[in-house]
Amino acid sequence: MRSIIKYLKEIVMAVWSLLKGMKVTGYYFFQPNKIVTQKYPENRKNLVMFERFKGEVIMPHNEKNEHKCTGCGICEINCPNGTIEIISKSILTEDGKKKRAIDKHIYRLGMCTFCALCVKTCPSEALAFSQEFEHAVFNRALLIKVLNKPGSQLMKGVE
Amino acid sequence: MEEPVKVAVDENQEYVINMGPQHPSTHGVLRLVLALKGEIVKNVEPHIGYVHRGMEKMCESITYPQIIHLTDRMDYLSAHINNEAVCLAVEKALEAEIPDRIKVIRTIMSELTRIQSHQLFWATFGMDLGGLTCFFYGLRDREKILDIFEETCGGRMIVSYNCPGGLMYDIHPNFQKRVKEFIKYFRKILPEYDQLLTGNIIFQERTRGIGRLSLEDAISYGVTGPTGRASGFSCDVRKHEPYSAYDRVKFNEVLFSEGDTFHRYLARMEEMRVSMDIVEQLIDNIPEGPFAVKLKPVIRLPEGEYYQRVETARGELGVFIISDGNKNPYRIKFRSPCFSNLWVLNLISRDFKIADLVAIGGSLDLVIPDIDR
Amino acid sequence: MFDFAPLTKWIDTVLHNAMSPFWAVVVEMLIVGVLILLFYALIGLFLVYAERKVCAFMQNRLGPNRVGPFGLFQTIADLVKLLLVELVPIRNADKFLFNLAPFIVITASFMAIAAIPFAKGLHAIDLNIGIFYVIAVSAMGVIGILLAGWASNNKYSLIGAMRSGAQIVSYELSVGLSLITMVILAGSMQLSVIVEGQATGWFIFKGHIPAFIAFIVFLVASTAETNRGPFDLAEAESELTAGYHTEYSGIKFAFFFLAEYMNMFIVASIAATVFLGGWMPFHVGNWDGFNAVMDFIPPFVWYIVKTFFVVFLMMWFKWTFPRLRIDQLLTLEWKYLLPINLVNVLIMAFIVLMGWHF
Numbered sequence: 086m087r088s089i090i091k092y093l094k095e096i097v098m099a100v101w102s103l104l105k106g107m108k109v110t111g112y113y114f115f116q117p118n119k120i121v122t123q124k125y126p127e128n129r130k131n132l133v134m135f136e137r138f139k140g141e142v143i144m145p146h147n148e149k150n151e152h153k154c155t156g157c158g159i160c161e162i163n164c165p166n167g168t169i170e171i172i173s174k175s176i177l178t179e180d181g182k183k184k185r186a187i188d189k190h191i192y193r194l195g196m197c198t199f200c201a202l203c204v205k206t207c208p209s210e211a212l213a214f215s216q217e218f219e220h221a222v223f224n225r226a227l228l229i230k231v232l233n234k235p236g237s238q239l240m241k242g243v244e
Numbered sequence: 245m246e247e248p249v250k251v252a253v254d255e256n257q258e259y260v261i262n263m264g265p266q267h268p269s270t271h272g273v274l275r276l277v278l279a280l281k282g283e284i285v286k287n288v289e290p291h292i293g294y295v296h297r298g299m300e301k302m303c304e305s306i307t308y309p310q311i312i313h314l315t316d317r318m319d320y321l322s323a324h325i326n327n328e329a330v331c332l333a334v335e336k337a338l339e340a341e342i343p344d345r346i347k348v349i350r351t352i353m354s355e356l357t358r359i360q361s362h363q364l365f366w367a368t369f370g371m372d373l374g375g376l377t378c379f380f381y382g383l384r385d386r387e388k389i390l391d392i393f394e395e396t397c398g399g400r401m402i403v404s405y406n407c408p409g410g411l412m413y414d415i416h417p418n419f420q421k422r423v424k425e426f427i428k429y430f431r432k433i434l435p436e437y438d439q440l441l442t443g444n445i446i447f448q449e450r451t452r453g454i455g456r457l458s459l460e461d462a463i464s465y466g467v468t469g470p471t472g473r474a475s476g477f478s479c480d481v482r483k484h485e486p487y488s489a490y491d492r493v494k495f496n497e498v499l500f501s502e503g504d505t506f507h508r509y510l511a512r513m514e515e516m517r518v519s520m521d522i523v524e525q526l527i528d529n530i531p532e533g534p535f536a537v538k539l540k541p542v543i544r545l546p547e548g549e550y551y552q553r554v555e556t557a558r559g560e561l562g563v564f565i566i567s568d569g570n571k572n573p574y575r576i577k578f579r580s581p582c583f584s585n586l587w588v589l590n591l592i593s594r595d596f597k598i599a600d601l602v603a604i605g606g607s608l609d610l611v612i613p614d615i616d617r
Numbered sequence: 618m619f620d621f622a623p624l625t626k627w628i629d630t631v632l633h634n635a636m637s638p639f640w641a642v643v644v645e646m647l648i649v650g651v652l653i654l655l656f657y658a659l660i661g662l663f664l665v666y667a668e669r670k671v672c673a674f675m676q677n678r679l680g681p682n683r684v685g686p687f688g689l690f691q692t693i694a695d696l697v698k699l700l701l702v703e704l705v706p707i708r709n710a711d712k713f714l715f716n717l718a719p720f721i722v723i724t725a726s727f728m729a730i731a732a733i734p735f736a737k738g739l740h741a742i743d744l745n746i747g748i749f750y751v752i753a754v755s756a757m758g759v760i761g762i763l764l765a766g767w768a769s770n771n772k773y774s775l776i777g778a779m780r781s782g783a784q785i786v787s788y789e790l791s792v793g794l795s796l797i798t799m800v801i802l803a804g805s806m807q808l809s810v811i812v813e814g815q816a817t818g819w820f821i822f823k824g825h826i827p828a829f830i831a832f833i834v835f836l837v838a839s840t841a842e843t844n845r846g847p848f849d850l851a852e853a854e855s856e857l858t859a860g861y862h863t864e865y866s867g868i869k870f871a872f873f874f875l876a877e878y879m880n881m882f883i884v885a886s887i888a889a890t891v892f893l894g895g896w897m898p899f900h901v902g903n904w905d906g907f908n909a910v911m912d913f914i915p916p917f918v919w920y921i922v923k924t925f926f927v928v929f930l931m932m933w934f935k936w937t938f939p940r941l942r943i944d945q946l947l948t949l950e951w952k953y954l955l956p957i958n959l960v961n962v963l964i965m966a967f968i969v970l971m972g973w974h975f
Contacts, residue, residue: 096953096957098445099445102443102444102445102448103444103445103446103937103938105439105443105444106439106440106441106443106444106937106938107933107934107937108439109436109439109440109937110377110440110675110933110936110937111675111933113674113675113676113677114671114674114675114933117674119677120674120677120678120679121384121387121677121678122677122678122679124679124682135391135394135395135398135416137394137395137396137397137398137413137416138394138398139398139399163309163310165306165310165313165314198313198317198402199398199399199402199404200310200312200313200316200404201398201404201412202309202310202313205407205412214398259772261772261773267858268854268855268858269855269856283776283780283943370939371855372855373855373939373940374846374847374849374853374855374938374939374940375847375937375938375939375940376672376676376936377672377675377676377936377937379676380676380677380678381676381677384677440937441939444938444939446847446938446939446940446941446945447939449941449942449945450939450940450941450942450945597942597943597944598776598856598857599850599853599856599940599942599943600942602855602856
């Protein structure tokens with residue numbers, strides 16, 4: 086007799102534990118406001134990434150097309166996997182001296198691991214992260230970017 | 245007409261089956277060669293190395309701050325703790341004095357990482373057992389921690405937030421508020437996890453008494469982390485060899501003696517609660533101070549050998565550095581927890597069914613890149 | 618209540634007047650076949666959509682929402698994709714059995730649908746052993762699954778097929794016994810008679826406790842019989858990748874996929890017919906006004922609503938519970954469901970004998 090009661094009790098407890106689980110899923114079924122999925126391409130306009138989000142490395146230019154990069158090459162040294170390559174040139178300054186300046190700041194987005202060492206170690210704060218995250222392209226060559234814009238110059242006062 | 249392939253028949257009439265490297269429940273590219281007798285597993289032979297990237301060798305040619313971005317990718321679910329291990333080892337070698345603010349923030353971040361890793365464990369463990377809904381609930385709540393990470397560190401999984409000498413940036417002004425919000429939210433959600441899975445009779449039947457790992461075996465195989473603690477192996481590095489700010493918080497080491505799949509699961513559920521307690525103790529008491537100490541621009545460790553161990557979400561991670569005085573290590577060795585934990589799989593899943601093997605494998609909570617490195 | 622019988626009678630007489638009796642029967646069969654085929658495809662596609670939406674809502678997701686309004690055409694797009702996908706030939710597979718298996722599975726579910734009464738007078742074939750026919754025919758599907766697992770020349774498939782063989786053979790017992798409980802109450806195996814018998818009250822209310830137990834047992838056992846979660850051991854995607862249909866692709870896979878959903882629908886229809894009154898409206902004692910309002914809803918709608926209620930229950934099970942292990946599955950059947958069922962049949966017989974039902 087006792088074993089029958091135990092048998093029945095087991096069944097009741099088992100069913101009860103199952104019902105508790107069903108309560109959770111049933112609750113969420115009737116709570117459409119708790120849906121967490123975002124409709125991505127539609128919400129592009131009001132999709133704001135966090136300000137520190139590491140999308141890709143950029144070189145901010147001001148309105149006069151000037152940047153802060155002196156071409157010192159510290160970011161190239163600090164990059165762990167050769168993402169950055171700096172091609173420098175020598176230019177003549179106003180007072181006739183020869184000076185090293187940047188020709189091309191090449192950034193290979195496909196190789197970047199977003200460790201932020203280049204941005205952090207840059208002595209003149211010439212690099213920054215943008216919040217852009219839609220990097221997909223059809224041609225891998227497009228992932229090799231030149232960060233300084235054509236015709237841009239070093240900002241005044243940055244050594 | 246092609247010649248039919250001749251299949252060698254084992255003398256023991258065992259049914260040899262390849263589980264992986266592409267299999268939904270090996271959590272990555274682990275390959276298990278199973279010898280079956282009907283449904284019963286007679287032998288498990290793990291084959292590893294499918295994501296071997298030669299990390300230790302790579303580390304020998306890069307500088308110490310650059311190592312951080314590689315350790316992120318080792319055990320990607322406890323990226324922050326891996327980074328902390330390297331940083332602590334380097335700081336120990338340099339005998340650098342680390343301000344309290346850095347220690348506290350590192351501890352909070354590590355505990356959040358632990359919670360998020362265990363949430364993913366819960367999610368995938370539920371999925372291994374066939375309850376797909378768990379997977380989505382786990383990921384839903386994990387997103388909230390990843391958002392906190394993203395706001396402060398700029399990355400979600402691969403955070404790269406620690407650096408030798410401190411942190412990359414200071415915490416975001418919203419950090420404390422968001423963490424408190426999360427803890428309030430998650431304390432309410434955790435009972436739901438229990439209702440959905442822990443208390444479920446099917447789940448209990450599937451896990452109780454399955455894959456029992458004895459204390460002796462746990463110690464002799466070097467099984468650490470929640471897996472070892474479920475067998476009664478008191479191996480919490482946070483408790484026994486406190487680093488960062490663990491010496492100033494009160495918490496209990498989660499210990500069970502049964503050592504079966506259910507208790508390995510339970511240990512992780514309890515650890516989430518313990519981690520929340522630790523975060524709650526620290527979040528309001530972040531001292532003022534700098535977020536990084538100034539080290540030399542090129543870090544050269546003095547000649548010698550340095551070892552630092554930390555407790556990741558999966559167990560004990562050891563970092564062993566031999567320096568010859570250069571800016572890159574002469575040799576670096578990671579003692580990764582998953583590598584040690586994997587090898588008990590054959591021992592504990594023998595004579596159980598395939599379905600149990602999946603449950604046991606899930607309860608070991610393996611991250612394959614951590615095994616292969 | 619709207620009766621389809623005069624309409625079908627009228628079609629019958631028109632056809633018989635127009636042509637010889639032989640051709641009339643052939644045309645009638647064609648009409649019925651095409652109608653059922655259409656119904657089958659539509660319901661199958663809708664069920665796949667419904668399942669995806671239901672599970673999405675349970676998991677805090679949106680579910681399909683790209684193709685058409687609310688993603689309604691998603692399953693049609695999927696079907697087109699499956700039709701166009703390459704049929705991968707399997708080396709060393711038994712070609713004949715490999716190709717035959719999906720047809721057996723789909724024929725089994727297709728045959729079962731013929732005996733289901735959709736509304737008053739809307740009934741492809743009203744056998745006097747309707748329930749027996751449905752059980753017998755739907756059990757044929759397991760042969761297809763076994764063949765699929767055997768012929769695929771894949772170890773995972775074979776394990777899946779063997780599991781499903783053990784599973785379906787044992788759960789067939791519970792399905793049969795729980796239906797027998799209701800047959801005792803109804804006093805007939807003819808589905809139309811069973812439905813007519815529920816005009817004064819559904820059997821689940823009429824037979825109270827034993828009927829309710831039989832309903833639960835039927836729900837559990839039929840979920841297991843259709844290979845759905847938490848009893849989806851034959852597929853068990855986390856253990857056997859996809860079980861018996863691992864090697865199938867394209868339209869052959871679609872057959873398995875569709876058959877699974879249709880089996881669920883058939884099982885739900887049987888549950889609705891036997892326990893919940895089929896197309897009978899919901900009546901309460903002598904509330905004549907209320908009953909009249911209920912009569913106003915067409916019987917086909919009643920049938921569909923009840924069926925989808927049972928389908929929803931089965932989906933709810935699937936998306937909540939973890940999967941059982943094979944030995945636990947058999948324990949559940951032989952140690953719990955079968956004894957309960959046997960006792961339940963006795964109780965039901967006793968109640969009917971004493972006239973204690975309503």
